[in-house]
Amino acid sequence: MATCDRDELREVSAAVLAVTAHLSVREVLQTIVSAARRLLDAEYAALGIPDSNGSFREFLADGLTDAQWHAIGPIPRQHGLLGAMLRDPAPVRSADIRTHPRFEGWPAAHPEMVDFLGMPIVDGDQILGELFLANKRQGRFGAEDEELLKLLAGHAAIAIVNARLYERSRELSIVEERQRIARELHDAVTQKLFSLRLTVEAAAALVERDPRRAVAELDTVRRLAADATAELKSIVVGLRPVDLAGDGLATALAKQAELLDRVHDARVTFTGDGVPRLPAEREEAAYRVAQEALHNALRHGAPRRVTIELRRAGPGVVLTITDDGHGFDPGSPGPATTAATDTPGNTAGNTAGGKAQHRLGLASMRERARSVGARLRVTSGPGKGTTITMEVPGP
Structure with a gap:
């Protein structure tokens, strides 16, 4: 030649x-x-x-x-x-x-x-x-x-x-995030504010004729206000931008854990260093799956402790989110038994307290994992907590 x-x-x-x-x-x-x-x-x-x-x-x-x-x-x-x-x-x-x-x-x-x-x-x-x-x-x-x-x-x-x-995929992601926030505001904060208003009205009616009961109602007002504030803080944390390109996945997850640990009663911790950098779309998918898993655990599981672990697996990484909360049946509807799913992005299930929202969250994680060729596994059971593992391939 x-x-x-x-x-x-x-x-x-x-x-x-x-x-x-x-x-x-x-x-x-x-x-x-x-x-x-x-x-x-x-x-x-x-x-x-x-x-x-x-x-x-x-x-x-x-x-x-x-x-x-x-x-x-x-x-x-x-x-x-x-x-x-x-x-x-x-x-x-x-x-x-x-x-x-x-x-x-x-x-x-x-x-x-x-x-x-x-x-x-x-x-x-x-x-x-x-x-x-x-x-x-x-x-x-x-x-x-x-x-x-x-x-x-x-x-x-x-x-x-x-x-x-x-650009179109980014626009769709923004729309999905707005819909998620709207659901959270409606399902959590709006209901608490409605209960707060009713409790205040009850306390006002009791001030003169039953001061002791009025004080009890005011204690309920303080609790509901604190709950609503925590919900709003949690939603705001989910909205805060993350610089994955500059910080990397490990640093971004560490920052998320620190924020959630301050906002919620549960102890939220992160471990992981020395992991390889991945293509941007895979780091983005892993970060969003972690966000959704953390949201589900803290919103529906009432855990005392949540751990985030990120470790190297050859050219890729394994992300694991574990909580000691209520747990749920990944195979529901059906008998509530301990179960695990291990297929690329195959998840289902919910907690009793947030069935529809939890199911949507798991479906979102499934789609994000599938979109980047990752494997998602959900292991849980009533009273046994939940572990979500995402195996993300390397470049």
Whole structure:
């Protein structure tokens, strides 16, 4: 294989691998733009992703200095040939872009461009953006250049689509979290506040005719107020943002344990260090499963002690949350007997005091584990506490 062929293969490989690596979409697209310029021996390369306001949400270039970028000014609008390429999926190849019928000129500081090859970035029948080159150093852009640029545009489409899917999944997670909080507020805090109001009214009615009973009712008011405050603190703890990327899973879980230990009567502790870093989506899933397991234990199990353990297991980790609370039957509905489930993400069950909410929590843990290829195991029994184990694979 000729040296130039090996170099070309290496450049294409780097651009393809960038799509699957843990890089931001901007980094991936910049890699593709740079690879396209080098592979096709062009002086300039650029990639644009349009916005809904007639401009570009992303516009990346390669071959320009910072001084040239500054002198050119604002990024271009969707007009002229750039606008046409966002409406027509056909590639554009011209020996002199200045003679193209859709060419409308460029800013005064813009470098002179002649030979041009443009490729829309397409997903199905949708045009996501455009990738183009200018000023081939040797000769003119040909059919082989067009085929190679089409390949790179295809990988740019993968990166863009993956980024959009990730954003949608984040939006769905936010919606799920809001629904969970709404349920908690309704099921716990609202009921306690309603009881608090009734108890206050009863105490007020008894102040004059039965002061002793009024004092007893006021003691109940204090207890209900304390319970409502604890519930609100617990919900707020669940809302606090965590910097998994900066802190890592072990540090994030340690902070969560410290917060919950301060808020609840139960002793909440964490052990674990020296664990490997995992891909972001797996650390996120493990953290959310831990949050849900802790919430279930503290809300429904009335434990005296809850422990969180994170340990290395080859390239991955094992997360274990154990409590000494009421426990429940993971196989319910049915006879209340000690049971365990050990399938990838297969959990069911509830406590008597929060059946529907507990079942939803276990279903959420099951889905999170399944989404990252983890194994979830729930072991519990009435009066025997609960242990939830999540085996998370490595990279």
